[in-house]
Amino acid sequence: MVSYKEIQASNALINDATAPRVAVFAGGTSGIGKFTIRALVSTGASVRIYLVGRKSSEESSRAFIQELNAINPKADIVWTEGEISLLAEVKRICEHIKKTESRVDLLFLTAGYAPFGTRKETSEGVEIAQSLEYYSRMLFILHLLPVLSASEAPRVISVLAGGLEKANINVDDLDLKDPANFSAIRAQMQYGTMNTAFLEKLASQNPNVTFIHSWPGWVSTGNMRRGWDENSIVARIFWFILEPIVYLFGYSDEESGQRYLFQATSAAFGGRGIPWGGKQGVNSLEKPEEGLFLINYSCDCTPNAKVMPLLREKAQEKVWDHTQQILQPYL
Numbered sequence: 001m002v003s004y005k006e007i008q009a010s011n012a013l014i015n016d017a018t019a020p021r022v023a024v025f026a027g028g029t030s031g032i033g034k035f036t037i038r039a040l041v042s043t044g045a046s047v048r049i050y051l052v053g054r055k056s057s058e059e060s061s062r063a064f065i066q067e068l069n070a071i072n073p074k075a076d077i078v079w080t081e082g083e084i085s086l087l088a089e090v091k092r093i094c095e096h097i098k099k100t101e102s103r104v105d106l107l108f109l110t111a112g113y114a115p116f117g118t119r120k121e122t123s124e125g126v127e128i129a130q131s132l133e134y135y136s137r138m139l140f141i142l143h144l145l146p147v148l149s150a151s152e153a154p155r156v157i158s159v160l161a162g163g164l165e166k167a168n169i170n171v172d173d174l175d176l177k178d179p180a181n182f183s184a185i186r187a188q189m190q191y192g193t194m195n196t197a198f199l200e201k202l203a204s205q206n207p208n209v210t211f212i213h214s215w216p217g218w219v220s221t222g223n224m225r226r227g228w229d230e231n232s233i234v235a236r237i238f239w240f241i242l243e244p245i246v247y248l249f250g251y252s253d254e255e256s257g258q259r260y261l262f263q264a265t266s267a268a269f270g271g272r273g274i275p276w277g278g279k280q281g282v283n284s285l286e287k288p289e290e291g292l293f294l295i296n297y298s299c300d301c302t303p304n305a306k307v308m309p310l311l312r313e314k315a316q317e318k319v320w321d322h323t324q325q326i327l328q329p330y331l
Helices: 004-011 031-041 055-071 087-100 128-149 184-205 233-249 253-265 308-314 316-330
Strands: 022-026 048-053 076-081 106-109 155-159 210-214 293-295
Touching: 004 253, 022 031, 022 128, 031 048, 031 055, 031 253, 048 055, 055 076, 076 087, 087 128, 087 316, 106 128, 106 253, 128 155, 128 184, 128 316, 155 184, 155 253, 184 210, 184 308, 184 316, 210 253, 308 316
Parallel strands: 022 048, 022 106, 048 076, 106 155, 155 210, 210 293
Antiparallel strands: none
16 A cells, blocks of 8 residues: 555655646546546645536636635636537547647546446447446547647546456447346446546557546545436435445545645656655556556556456457547547
8 A cells, every 4th residue: 555645755856847738637526526626736836637527517717726826826727618428528628629739738628427227328329337447537638639649648537436447348239239148237337347448559659748537535525425316315325335335444535635636646667757665556457657557546557467367358359440440539
């Protein structure tokens, strides 16, 4: 485990020269994304952050931006409205960013929730949680790869289930359209494993970009209240039991933000960033700067060595081809 003191010491070295100068946060209006933005801005470094969120989040986000500007007047927070469960909206947002920025240093992806209720699709025919946790994230990456590649130390972080992959995902129904295949637990396993399969191949194709798939552990983000059917008695019981446990034993908002700022900036992952004297992270391919870093809540790399070879053999190409087919109309 990387201790909190070590993380704070590393983050204290972030300045104008070492900070990600241009960052895109998709899912930064609440939870881990919001905590990480606050941690980055609090370094005092000169940064520009694209804060992507829904129209319904604009009012609270404007107040958050005012708070950030008071903390660090050198921070430029650009409110970017968009419903990113829709892939067409992701394309629009990315086209705007590419027209405005010649480079992006950090792409931070956290949008999503566990679909505890019935399966619901967007107007584009994609299950909502899968779009947020997987398809829209991969579309952000594919669109922004040119400007990420223009950075000296580009980094992509997808916060979901790094290290928790399962080899037995349903490759015959990757979108879990058959009601018999769909449940919250199966969906989270499927979407998390698809993240890893696709990201690892992207990492091997783009060795100049550091790719991280991270599992945050217990953090009180409010997301466990999303995805349930309204007025569900089961949901209320679930919240009553789990929310106090997460609050008592999970990371605080501040520590979560600091740990993700460490993942976003430390040379512990990929050999670039803030100098790191501790144990170097090992990626999924165990090759310097070629694989995907699977990182757990302790900021330790968890290569999942037993599962990953099976995943590559049985599912990776199918996930890759299927994803390209779904995303092609929006590229």
